[in-house]
Structures are given as C-alpha cells and as structure tokens.
Amino acid sequence: MIVLKATQDKVLSVLQSVAGIVERRHTLPILANVLIRKTGGSLQLTTSDLEIQIRTTAELDGDAGNFTTTVGARKLIDILRTMPGDQTVSLESSQNKLILKGGKSRFTLQTLPAEDFPLVQEAANFGPVFSVPQKTLKSLLGQVSFAMAVHDIRYYLNGILFVAEGKTLSLVATDGHRLAFASATLDVEVPKQEVILPRKTVLELQRLLSDAEGGIDMQFANNQAKFSFDGMEFVTKLVEGKFPDYNRVIPKGHRNSLTLGRTTLLASLQRTAILTSDKFKGVRLNLEPGTLRIASSNAEQEEAVDELDIDYGGDTIEIGFNVTYLIDALGNMDQDMVKVELSDSNSSALMTIPDNESFKYVVMPMRI
Numbered sequence: 001m002i003v004l005k006a007t008q009d010k011v012l013s014v015l016q017s018v019a020g021i022v023e024r025r026h027t028l029p030i031l032a033n034v035l036i037r038k039t040g041g042s043l044q045l046t047t048s049d050l051e052i053q054i055r056t057t058a059e060l061d062g063d064a065g066n067f068t069t070t071v072g073a074r075k076l077i078d079i080l081r082t083m084p085g086d087q088t089v090s091l092e093s094s095q096n097k098l099i100l101k102g103g104k105s106r107f108t109l110q111t112l113p114a115e116d117f118p119l120v121q122e123a124a125n126f127g128p129v130f131s132v133p134q135k136t137l138k139s140l141l142g143q144v145s146f147a148m149a150v151h152d153i154r155y156y157l158n159g160i161l162f163v164a165e166g167k168t169l170s171l172v173a174t175d176g177h178r179l180a181f182a183s184a185t186l187d188v189e190v191p192k193q194e195v196i197l198p199r200k201t202v203l204e205l206q207r208l209l210s211d212a213e214g215g216i217d218m219q220f221a222n223n224q225a226k227f228s229f230d231g232m233e234f235v236t237k238l239v240e241g242k243f244p245d246y247n248r249v250i251p252k253g254h255r256n257s258l259t260l261g262r263t264t265l266l267a268s269l270q271r272t273a274i275l276t277s278d279k280f281k282g283v284r285l286n287l288e289p290g291t292l293r294i295a296s297s298n299a300e301q302e303e304a305v306d307e308l309d310i311d312y313g314g315d316t317i318e319i320g321f322n323v324t325y326l327i328d329a330l331g332n333m334d335q336d337m338v339k340v341e342l343s344d345s346n347s348s349a350l351m352t353i354p355d356n357e358s359f360k361y362v363v364m365p366m367r368i
Contacts, residue, residue, distance in 0.1 A: 001067055001093045003038055004060040008102065009085040011060065012077065017232060018047045018054045019073045020204050028118065033070035035117045040064055046119070047073060051237040052201055053120040058231070062090070068114035071098050079107055120235050123221035130190045131215040132169060134229055138209040140171045143182035143359055145202050146328045149175035156241030158199045162220075165192040172246045178325045179249050181360040195220045196239035208232070250360055251350050254341035256314035258292070259354055262338040266330040268306045272296040273323045275304040282368045283323040287342065288316040296323070319345040320368030326351075329361045 004011065018034060026032055026049075035046040041064050046055040079100060083089060089102040100107040141160070149157035152175065161172040167190075170183040197205075205227065209216065216229040220238075227234040272283050277298040286293040292310045297303040319342065329351055330338065341350040351361040 001065060002062040003036060003067060003069075003091045003093055003098070004043055004062045005088065005090040006060040007085065008080055008083045008087045008089050011089055011091075012080045012085075014045060014056060014058045014060070015073065015077055015080070017208060018045050018056050019077055020207055021049045021052050021054060021200070022047050022073045023049060024074055030070060030112045030116050030118070032072055032074065033112055033117070034073040034076070035070050035114055035119075036068065037114070038062070038065065038067040040066070046117070048118060048120055049200075050118060050120070051198065052204065053235045054204075054232065055234075056232045067093060069093065069098065069111045070114055070117050071109050071111050075109065076100065120237075122226070122235055123224040126219040126221045126224070126226060127193055128190060129217050129219050130164065130186060130188055131217050132184065132186060133213050134209045134216050135211050135213060136184045137216055138206065138211065140169070140182045140184055141202060141206050141209070142332055144171045144173040144180040145206065146332055147173040147175060147178050147180035147361075148199055148202065150199070152176070154241075156196055156239050156243055159196045159239045160202050161194065161196050161243040161246070162225075163192075163194050164190045164218075164220075166190070172243070174244065174246070174249070177322065178329075178361070178363040179246060180329065181246060181250065181362075183358050193220045194243070195225055196241065196243055197225060198236065198239050201225075201236040205234070208234070249348075250362055251341070251343065251348055254343045254347075254350060256287070256312075256317065256343070257339060257341040258287070258310050258312040258314070259337055259339045260292070260308065260310050262330055262333060262335060264308060265338060265340075266327065268294050268308055269323055269327050269330070272304045272306050273327065275302050276323055281322045281324050282320050282366055283326075284318060284320050284368050286316075286318050287312065287314070289313050315344075317342055317345055319349070320366045321349070321363060322366055325363045329363070333359070 037044040043060050044057050083102045087102050092099045098109045163170040167186045172181050219226040272294045276296045283296045292308045295305045335353045337354050339352045339354045348362050348364045353359050
C-alpha cells in the first residue's frame with residue numbers, strides 16, 4: 001500500500017512540525033518513532049515524549065484505505081533532507097517495513113507496531129477554549145522565555161507562568177535573579193486560570209508558532225494544556241507547584257528613572273561585557289545627572305569604561321548587575337526606547353517600555 005506520495009518539501013515540513021520533541025535516545029525505543037495513521041485519504045502523524053504529544057493532519061496523496069504503523073522519525077527526516085525539494089517521494093508498506101522511494105533511491109526502514117505507541121492520556125476536564133493570534137503568543141513568549149530557569153531545583157521555575165483572567169493573558173518567567181512579565185489583551189473574557197508550562201513545551205511552541213494572524217486555541221486542565229493551530233494539536237503536561245507571587249517582585253514607585261535609546265544602551269553593555277570575566281559577568285553602572293557610566297574589569301586587571309549622555313536629574317547611584325541579564329532583556333525587545341527605574345544601589349531595577357504597561361523586566365543587583 002502506498003501510504004503517502006508527495007514532493008519532498010511537503011513531506012519534510014509535515015514531519016518536521018511534529019518531530020521537534022522526539023529524542024534520539026530514549027528508554028522506550030518506540031518514542032523515537034512517529035505514529036502514522038492513515039484513514040481514507042487523510043494522514044495523521046503523532047509524536048510523543050510521554051509529557052508532550054504533537055499531532056498533525058495532512059493531505060498527502062497515496063492509496064485510500066486504513067493503515068497504521070510507527071517508523072523512526074529522525075531517520076526519515078535525515079533521509080528526506082538529502083533529496084531535492086521538488087522530487088516526488090513515496091512511502092510504501094511491505095511486510096512490517098516501510099519503503100521510502102525518491103528518484104532512483106530506495107530505503108527500507110524497520111517499523112514497530114502502532115498499538116505499542118504510548119499516547120498521552122488527555123485530561124477529561126479541560127476549561128473553556130480561548131483564542132489569541134499566533135503572532136501575539138509568539139511575541140509574548142519571546143519577551144519572557146529568556147528569563148526561564150534551566151534545571152533549577154525549584155522545578156516550578158523551569159517554565160513560564162500563564163495567567164488568563166478577564167480579557168488579559170499574562171506570561172511570567174523568573175530564575176530567581178530576574179523576572180520578565182508580558183501581557184496582551186484577549187478578544188473574549190475568560191475565567192481566571194493559572195498554569196505553568198514546562199520549558200520544553202515553551203521552546204517547542206516558539207519553534208512552531210508563525211507570525212501569522214491566524215489564531216491558536218488554548219485550553220487548560222489541572223495537569224494539562226492543549227493548543228490547536230494550523231491543523232496541529234499540541235497536548236502537554238503542566239508543571240505542578242506554586243509559582244512565586246510576581247506582583248510582589250515587581251517594584252513600584254521608584255524615585256529615579258531615565259529613558260534612553262534601547263540600541264544605544266545595548267551596544268554600550270555589549271562593549272563593556274567583553275572585559276568581564278567568564279565566571280563573573282558583573283558591570284558597574286554609575287548614574288549621575290546627565291551621565292551614565294558603564295564599567296567592567298577582569299582578573300587580568302583589564303578594564304572597560306563607556307559613557308552615555310542622558311537626560312537625568314535624579315540621585316547619584318552606583319549599582320552592579322550581571323551584564324548578561326541586561327543584554328538578554330534589551331536584545332528581546334524591539335522598541336526604540338527603554339525606561340530604567342532605580343531606587344538605590346541595593347534594590348532591584350525595573351526596565352519597561354515608555355507609555356506601555358504590557359512589558360516589565362526586573363533584575364536584581366549584584367555586589368561588585
């Protein structure tokens with residue numbers, strides 16, 4: 001039976017859309033496979049790592065009829081990548097094997113039975129569906145995902161907090177040293193829901209979401225989230241645990257503030273970062289009326305000093321920061337101007353976009 005027949009670029013893009021979560025090495029060999037289910041003329045591809053499951057439906061020609069199997073996802077992709085994009089390829093089933101043909105090439109691949117593929121058990125009690133444009137969600141994820149923790153023992157920090165309430169969707173990420181908050185307005189009112197999406201899910205969504213205006217439907221249950229977009233269905237486990245109260249972390253009423261060009265500040269920080277030591281990424285900011293001085297030094301007694309003329313008339317402050325945390329935030333914004341608010345040399349700094357409440361970034365100072 002011919003399971004599918006289409007051009008290489010079409011088959012490859014469908015496979016790549018589901019294969020991002022597939023690990024090359026897994027305790028369960030079948031999880032390295034993609035589940036192929038053909039029903040009539042419609043083809044469904046599913047992958048899983050037991051915590052996330054991605055399913056897409058595609059119309060790829062071939063014989064009509066019902067058929068299911070599983071085959072190595074990465075191997076299939078690696079083979080397809082070596083073929084020209086406009087070449088017609090076909091996948092045929094033959095005695096527990098799949099034969100991939102393209103031009104004069106032929107590859108015989110081993111399969112594993114579809115009934116052994118462990119599908120994620122979907123929650124029975126999903127909340128109401130609400131939708132946002134893909135572009136909006138992609139932008140929100142981009143504004144906060146860099147602040148997620150990596151392998152933190154406080155497992156609830158290894159992800160992003162989603163808060164949907166009323167007509168607002170807010171995303172928050174923190175690693176304990178900094179916190180990023182971004183929000184957007186929804187078209188519909190939704191009951192209050194708070195969930196923590198795991199790091200791997202966030203990275204996968206960022207990979208799959210497009211800048212299109214098309215919507216992404218979301219639903220949350222106690223221990224699962226479900227996303228539907230572009231003919232794909234994405235189900236993921238949630239991180240259990242209590243996320244820190246981010247409202248208490250975001251400082252209010254700072255005495256001193258300055259507004260300056262984002263790219264100017266970013267370039268200055270990138271220059272001074274060159275002479276920080278690898279372990280100790282500290283830079284000193286000296287703020288005084290009219291001037292911002294950024295300085296760094298390292299174990300070889302080298303130092304960098306950069307001065308910016310600024311419109312500022314507040315207190316004189318000397319404060320230290322991990323320069324990477326500042327560069328991350330500025331590099332993930334696309335606005336022209338940034339507002340920096342400070343209280344004193346021991347308190348956290350707040351970075352925002354002038355006249356825009358939708359983005360806040362808090363960074364703790366460090367001793368230098």
